Amino acid sequence: MRKALLPSLIILATILLVIRIFYLQVVDETLKLKSENNAIKKKFEYPERGYMYDRNGKLLVANQASYDIMVIPRELKKTDTLEFCQLLNITKEDFIKKIEKAKVYSPRLPSVFMSQLNKSEFAAFQEKIRKYEGFYFQKRSLRDYEVAFGANIFGFITQVNEKLVAKNPYYNSGDLIGRQGVEESYEDLLKGIKGIKYIQKDKYNREIGSYKDGKYDTIAVQGEDINLTIDAELQKYGEELMINKRGGIVAIEPSTGEILALVTAPSYDPGILVGRQRSKNYTALYHDSIAKPLYDRGLLAEYPPGSPFKILTGLVALQEGVIDENSTVFCNHGFSYARGRFMRCHCRGGALQLHRGIYESCNSYFATAYMKTINKYAKPAQAVDVWANHMTSFGLGQFMGYDLPTGKKGKIPTSKTYKRIYPNGGWRSTTIVSNAIGQGEVLMTPIQLANMMAIVANEGFYFTPHIIKKIEGHQIDKKFTTKHTTTIDKKYYKPMISGLFDVYNMGTASALKVEGIDICGKTGTAENFAKIGGKRVQLKDHSIFVAFAPKDNPKIAIAVMVENGGFGSTIAGPIASLMIEKYLRQKITRLDLEKRILTTSLQAQYAKLGGLSEAVKLQLRISDSILKKKTQIPINKAKIDSTPIVKKVI
Template identity: 55%
Template structure:
C-alpha cells in the first residue's frame, strides 16, 4: 500500500524531468548547434539578383541587353509609423496607392519582402536612397531590366513580367515581384536566361532585430549571371523583312534547310519591344493587347492559320508521283477550268491560259494550272476502294511533312493547322456518302486544309532537301558554345522517295524562268518558287462579303545546295505574283548576295500600304456587329 502511494509522485517527477530535459535540448543545445529551418520567421533572407543573359543574333549582333533599375520592397511586420505625405511625395504616388500596396504585401506575407514599387528611375533612386533609413521596413533592391538596341523582333524575344501571387505559390524559386520571362525566348529559355539569385541568411532575436549572419554565413550563396544566348536569327534579314511588311499584315518565315535553323520570323504588324519595359509597360500592354484590329501581339508566322493555296500543289504532285497515279510526263488538257460534276455550277476555273495543248507536271507547276492538279487529286481519291482509304493514305503523306500538327520548334506558341482525315469527313457527312467532288477544293490547297507560315516554310525546306527536314529551332549557342540538341539535329524523313522531288523542283525553277514569278528573277541565283492566291471573304448572317485575296509565295534558293527556304503570307495582298513573290526574291537576294538589284521592286513593296483593304474589312465587321 505504501509502495502504491509513492507511484503517483514518482510519475509526476519523472514526467517533469522529461519535459525539462526536452526544453533544455530545444532551447539551448538544438538552438545553438542545429539548423533552424531556413524558412523560419527567425531568419531574414536578403536576395541579390543576377543579370539576365544577353541575347545575340547568329552574327553576334546584340539583340537584348540589360540596364539597372531599382525596386522599393517592404516587409509589413517591420514597418513603423512614418510620414506618409513625405513618403508619397518621394515616390510620386498617392495615399490610395500606398494603402493598397501595403494591404497587398500583408496578404502575401507579413514576414517576407515583396515589391512595393518597381522600376525607379536612377534620379528617383538617388533621391530616395538618402532618406530610406527613415522608413523602417522599406528597402531598395537593385535589379536589371531589359533593354532592346533594335526596334525589331518583339515576337521572337518576348518580354518579362513581374511574378504574381499564383506563380510565386506554384514555383518556390520565385517570390512575388521578381521578374520572369512571359513570351518568346524570354519564356522558352527562362531557366537559362534568369541565372541564379544569391541569398544571405540573417538571424533575428526575439525583438525581431537582425543580430548577425546565420551560422556565420555558411548557407549564403552568391548570385550567378544568366547564360548568354545566340539565336539562329539573322537580324539584318529580320529587320529587312519587317521593313518590307510595313503597313501590311501577315508573316514571313525563313529557314536554313540543312539545319532547320530559323533565319527570320517576321510578323506584321509588330511593335517596338521597348514598349514592354519600364513604368509605362502596364499602360502600353493594355493598348497592345486590346488592339483587336491589328493584333500586334499575335505572331502571324506561328499562330495565324490560312489555306495554303497553290503552294499546296507542290505536295499534291509529290503524292501523285509516290502513289503512282501520275508520272512526270502524265498530261491533261485545260479548258479554262475543270468540270468535276454535272451541273453548271460544278466548275473550277483556271487562269493558266494554256488551251489546246497537253500540260504535264512541270508545266502545271510553272503555270499553276488548277485543272492539272484537280485531275491528280481525283486519281488519288479514286485509287483505293473507298474515299476513306484514299484520304487516309493522302493524309499520312501530308503529316510526314509536318503539316497538321505542331512542329516542335523551341518557341512557346503556335497552331496545329488542319489536314482533314476520313474521320473528319465522316463526322461532317454522317451518311458517309462523300466523294471526290465533295472535297475537290483540297486539290488546290483550299477547302478544309489549313496551314501556318512556319509549316509551309518547313514543307519547302523538306522539298529543298529532297525528302527530309530538321525540326525548326531558334537557339544556336549558349555562352558562345555550339549546342547539339538531339531533337533539332535528327533528320525527319517524309514518305516521298527522293527521285520524285526532281520534276517538282524543276517545275518550281520554271516558275522563275518562264512562269508566274519570272518578273522577279534575281540575276546570279537559281530560285525555285511557287505563287499562291487564296480567296478571302467574310460570311455572316448569310451574307458573303468578298475581300481582296491573300497573297502567298514559297521558295528556296539556290536550286542546288539550298541555303534558304521561306514562306510569305500577305493578308489581302491580291495575286501572289504581285506582292508575296517580290518579297521572297528580295529576302533571298538580301540573304545570299546582300545587294539590291531589285531596287525598283524594293521601293514599290516598301511603299505599298494595304490599310484601305484592312479598313474595308473592319467596316464590314463593324456593320455586322451593329446589325446584331
C-alpha cells in the same frame, strides 16, 4: 520485466526526440533559415539574365539596372505619407491600396510596393529611404534591347503571379519571369540563380551583421548567354518590308532547320515593355483587337495555303503512281467534272504535263492528279487517310515541336473530318477536290509552309525548325538535330524542283527574278472570307509565296503570307525575292521591287474589317520616317494612313 518495457520505450523515445531537437536547433541551423524567423532577414541578390545574340554574334538583348521599392507591412512605422507620395508621384489612395495588397500577401514577408524604378528615380528616393521604416530597395535587372525589332521572338519579362509563387519555391513575390518567345522557352537557363544573404537582427529589429559570418550565404550566378539562329539584318529587313501590312514571313536554313527570320506584322518595339510604362503599354497592345500586335502570325495564323499546296498534291500523286512526269491533262482554262462543279484556271490552257503544270500553276492539272489519288482506292475514306498520312510526314496537321511556346497545328482533313461534315455519306473525290489547290479543309501556318519548302529543297527530309543555335556549356536538344524523312521517295522531288525553278524563268514569278541567283518558288492566292455586320463577305485574297535558293545547295527556304495582298506575285512574291537576296548577298539590286513594297499600304483593306486601332493611328509619323529613310522619296499620305509598328512613343 514486462512492467519496465513501457517506461523504457518512453525514455528511449524522449532521448531520441531531444537529440533530434538539439541537432536541428544547434548543429543543423538550416531550419532557422527556411522558417519565417524574425531574427534573421533574407536579402536576395538577383543575377543578370543571360544575354541574347544573333547567329553572327550581334548583341540583341542585354540588361540594365532597375530598382524595386519593397515593403514589409509588419515593420511599417509612422510615415510622412504626403512626402512619400510626392517623391514617387503617386496618390494617397494608391499608397493605401498598395499597402493593403502587401498585407494580404503576408504581413511579415516583403512585397513589391513599386517596381522598376530607373536610376534617376532611384537616386531621388535613395537619400530619404532611411526615413521610411519598413521600406527598402531591391536591385534587379531589366532587359535592355539593343534593337527595335524581333519582339515576337524575344518575348518579355514580367512579375510572377501568386499562383506561380505558391507552386515554385524558387520564385518570390516581385520576381521576374520570361513570358512568350525565347524568354519563356529558355527561362530556366536565362534566369540564372539568385544569391541569398542572411542578416542577423537584434530585439529592436536592427540589422547587426551577417548570420554566422555568412556561412550560409550564396552568391548570384548570372544566366546563360544564348545565340539565336536569327539573322538580325534579315529580321530587321523583313519587318520593314511588312510595314502597313499584316501577315508573316518565316525563313529557314534547309540543311539545319535553323530559323533565319520570324516576322509577324504588325509588330512593336520590344523596348516599350520595359520599365514603369510596361503595364500601360502591354495593356494597350493586349486590347488592340484590330491590329493584334501580340499575335504571332508566323506561328499562330492558319491560312488556306492556296497554290503552293499543289507541290504536295503533285508529290503524293507521283508517289502513289497515278501520274508521272509525262502524264498529260487538257485544260480549257477551267476544269469541269460531275455534279455541275467547275474549277477555274488561269494558265494558258491546252495539253499540260507536270513541268508546265507547276510553273503555270494549272488548277486543272492538280485537280486531276488529286482525284486520281483518291480514286485509286476502293473507298474514299481509305484514300483520304492514305493522303493525310503523306501530309503528316511533312509535319502538317500537328504541332511541329519547335522551341517557341506558341503555335497551331493547321489542319489536314481525314476520313473522320468528312464523316462529321457528311454524316450520311455520299462524298467522293469530286466533293473534296478543292484540297488539291490548297483550299477546302486544308489550313497551314507560315512556318509549316516554310518547312515544306525546306523539305523540297532537301529532296525529302527536314530538321525540326528551331530558334536556338548555341548555349555556352550546354548541348542543343537532340530533337533539333534528328533527321525526319517524308513518305515521298527522293526521286520524285527532282521534277518538282525543275518546275519550281521555271516558275521564275517562264512562269508566274518571271518578273521577280534576281540576276545571278537561281530561285525556285511558287506563287499562291488564297480566297479570304470574313464576317462583317453578321454577313459572310469575300474580301481581297491573301497573297502567298514560297521559295528556296539557290537551286543547288539551298541556303534559305522562305514562306511569305500577306493578308488581303491579292495575287501571290503582287506583294508576297517580291518580298520573298528581296529577302532571299538580302540574306545571300547582304545587299539589294532589285531596288524597283523594294521601292514598290516599302511604299505599298494595305491599311485601306484592313479598315474594312473594323477600322484602325488607336495604337496603329498613333504611329503615322514613325511610319513616314522609316519609309522616307528607306526610299528617299516623298511618301503619299493618302496611301499610308497609318502603320502597324508600335514604337516607344506609344
